[in-house]
Amino acid sequence: MRKFTTIKIAAILFLCFTGTIRAQLVISKPNLGFSQACAGATFNTYYVTFSFSPETELTATNQFTIELSDETGDFSTPTVVYTSTQGAVTSSPATLEFSIPDTTAGEAYKIRIKSTSPVATSTSSNAFAAYYKIQDTPFSINNLIENAVYCAGESYLLTIDNPGSGDNDSPLQYPSLTFNWYKQDETNTSTSVFVASGSSLEVTEAGTYFVETNYGSCTSNSYSNRVTVSEATTSSTTAINSSLGNPYCSSEGATTLSTINGNSYQWYKDGDEIEGATNQHYITSESGNYSVIIDLGDCVTNASIDLETTGFNSSIDVQDNNTIQEGETVVATVSTNAMNPQFEWYHNNTLIPTATSASYEASQIGNYKVVITQTEGCVASHEMTFSVSEPYPDVAKIPNVISPNGDGENDTWVIPKAYVNGTNTEVLILSSVGEIVLQTNDYQNNWPTNELIFTDINPVFYYVITTQNKKVRKGSITVIK
Structure with missing residues (x-):
């Protein structure tokens, strides 16, 4: 009777125990979709595929994470480079996308996959090289000098420029980077020999040297110019x-x-x-x-x-000041040795959209400008100006009254041709208190150029005209509203 009772109890306990057992989640070794991770500002996307079983063990809150080891493959302080949203990954196999941090640099990184519910961890992946190329452009050493010399028994110091001239992107601006110096093979310029590491190199042996940013097995554009160093002689x-x-x-x-x-x-x-x-x-x-x-x-x-400079020369075949009668035009033509030149013509500082050739026919009174731009090689621009006006009226006497009211008659002080532009005559106009309001050797019959402020009724100004041969004319000008 006791034996039967004991067997029954054991069977009941076994059934209770097996009823609470659940299968353990197993995550496979990650399968890398790349052989090495050579990332940078323009590319930093990598994929990993893994399997897990059984799928039914995942809960609705489960998240998968990707952990990145240190450069030796150690996971003591891993970096999480990807975390899925809860319940997003439910079927096996799964492929996840991740990026590496910009501090990554080494030859033996590994990754592993972890789940949160239930908790499980895969074995680590195969080791791979990974570098984030924070600087990936050519840079200069010794200000781009091509040749250098050192005295017998002495040395010459090669250094990475910081920052260097122009747009030089010095890798010294990035403290995490290291550098490898190389000497070019004298018999085969396409090969080189590693010399030393560091931001500078003391050269004691003639040869051609350069330096590269150390991105391990990853190729990059982060390298310097080459400098040929030789021992000084009397003719070096x-x-x-x-x-x-x-x-x-x-x-x-x-x-x-x-x-x-x-x-x-x-x-x-x-x-x-x-x-x-x-x-x-x-x-x-x-x-x-x-x-x-x-x-x-x-x-x-x-x-x-x-x-040598790479500028260009230009000339224009019209005078600085040109006059035309009604219905006449002035054709201005530019001659230039600019490479693939472009032309822009302006009238009174307003661009003429249709004028894009080397010549322009001016038919309106005003100030003209042409801008010539060399568009190949050294991009540079020149500009030249000229004016077009009506002939100056040939008045017989110097007027002593003007009425600048905008009616088109007697608005400016027009004097005989013998005293205007081109005669090298000095024209001086003074206010009633002796202040100079105009002084020029190139009078254009255009005074007053600005609207006068009347503080008196019919103010009086005084003029002094001095010709090239020192003859002087004096008088007054009354301004009437």
Whole structure:
């Protein structure tokens, strides 16, 4: 009787226990959709696929996360690079998308998948190289110098420019980056040998050197110019660099000439010493042959550059001031050596939309301007002006009364042709208290050019006309409303 009772109780306990058991969620090893992650500002999207079983174990609140290890594959302090929304992933296999942080740099990263409800963790993925290329453009060393020399038994220092000239994107602006220096193979310029790491390199052996930002096995555009370093001899020379290139675009302003590091310098232009030009850099906006003598301490070297500009020349075949009778026109034609020039014509500072050729036929009185733009190479612009007016009336006497009321008659002080524009006659007009209101050697029969403010009824002004041969005419002008 006791034996039977014991067996019954055991069976009941077994049934109760098995009734509460649930299967454990298993997540497979992540399958990477890439071999290495070489990310940057323009691309940072990667995919991973995994399986999980049984699907029925997932609850409605479950979330999947992707964790990224450190650069050695260690998950002691992982970085979560993706988290799904609750209940979003319910069927297996699943593919998730993620991005790597901008501090990522190493050759042995791994990822793993975790679930929250129920809690489960996959094994880690295969190791992969991952770098975020925070700087991915060419940069300069030693101000783009192509050649440098060092004294026998001494060395020459190559350094990454910070910030450098122009638009140089110096990688030194990003403290997390490291750098590898290389020496170019003398027999095969397409290969090179690793020399050292760091932001500078002390060169004691002749050769051609350059530096790259260390992005491991990921390729990048973050590399420097090459500098050929040699030991100084009695005839050795180095280089001068122009910050705006050579030829340089003069419309961009002055260019900075620079040479290699030295103890002291003396600059020359066209063989003549430039007084006070004793620094490593010299700023100029003039073309010419520039040279510099550089004292390296135990030896001396020199450098030169034939600096040229890429500006252009233009001319126009009309006079500054032109007169036409009613019905006549003036044809202005521009001659220029600009590359692929564009032309814009203006009348009284208003663009003439249809005028886009090298010539324009002016039929209206006023001031004209043409802007010539070189659109290839050095983008630069020149402008030239001219005016078109009616012939000056040939009055016999100097008037002593004007009425600037806008009726088109006697609105300005019109004097004989012998005293107007082109005769080099000085015209001076003074107020009744002796203040100069006009003084010119190019009178256009256009005074008053602005509306006069009347403080008196019919104010009086005085004129003094002095011709080129010093003959003087004086008188008064009464202004009537």
